[in-house]
Amino acid sequence: xxxxxxxxxxxxxxxxxxxxxxxxxxxxxxxxxxxxxxxxxxxxxxxxxxxxxxxxxxxxxxxxxxxxxxxxxxxxxxxxxxxxxxxxxxxxxxxxxxxxxxxxxxxxxxxxxxxxxxxxxxxxxxxxxxxxxxxxxxxxxxxxxxxxxxxx
Numbered sequence: 001x002x003x004x005x006x007x008x009x010x011x012x013x014x015x016x017x018x019x020x021x022x023x024x025x026x027x028x029x030x031x032x033x034x035x036x037x038x039x040x041x042x043x044x045x046x047x048x049x050x051x052x053x054x055x056x057x058x059x060x061x062x063x064x065x066x067x068x069x070x071x072x073x074x075x076x077x078x079x080x081x082x083x084x085x086x087x088x089x090x091x092x093x094x095x096x097x098x099x100x101x102x103x104x105x106x107x108x109x110x111x112x113x114x115x116x117x118x119x120x121x122x123x124x125x126x127x128x129x130x131x132x133x134x135x136x137x138x139x140x141x142x143x144x145x146x147x148x149x150x151x152x
Contacts, residue, residue, distance in 0.1 A: 022051060022136060029124065038113070041120055042088060048127050049081060055134050077130065084123045091116045 025048050032041035053073055061070040072078065095112045098104050131137035 018051065019136065022048060022131070025051070038116055038120060042123070045120070045123050045127050048131070052127075052131055052134055052136060053077070080126060084119065084126070087119045088116065088123075091119065 025044050029041060029044045029048075032038075032044060056073045056077065058071045058073045060068050061072060063069045091112055095109055095116070098109050098112065128137055
């Protein structure tokens with residue numbers, strides 16, 4: 001940040017920018033749930049994932065000539081993220097296939113939508129747990145719930 005009374009820049013903690021950005025996305029997620037917009041819910045979870053992956057240094061993959069050809073991140077996080085993506089794709093395909101039928105079975109479509117909701121719910125919980133582990137989400141510090149709730 002530039003100080004107008006001095007000709008030098010002073011370092012500032014930019015961690016708050018990430019916290020605010022994540023909070024804004026979390027607010028969008030709550031709105032997505034209230035309006036029943038599963039597509040945006042999934043998109044916003046993905047955006048949180050992208051924003052928290054910066055903490056994972058990653059590992060560069062080189063070809064035989066020593067040129068970077070790819071990057072990998074935490075095996076567990078990537079595998080879990082991909083697993084959710086696969087499950088979501090399968091359910092969306094089932095919904096789409098049913099919608100194109102001459103006489104779509106509404107009960108079956110609703111069942112698939114419930115399955116999609118369930119997968120997104122798990123994905124949401126997973127990303128919140130990742131944020132908690134990375135110290136980017138809720139922290140409990142008060143052992144007395146009365147004080148935590150009422151500030152007593």
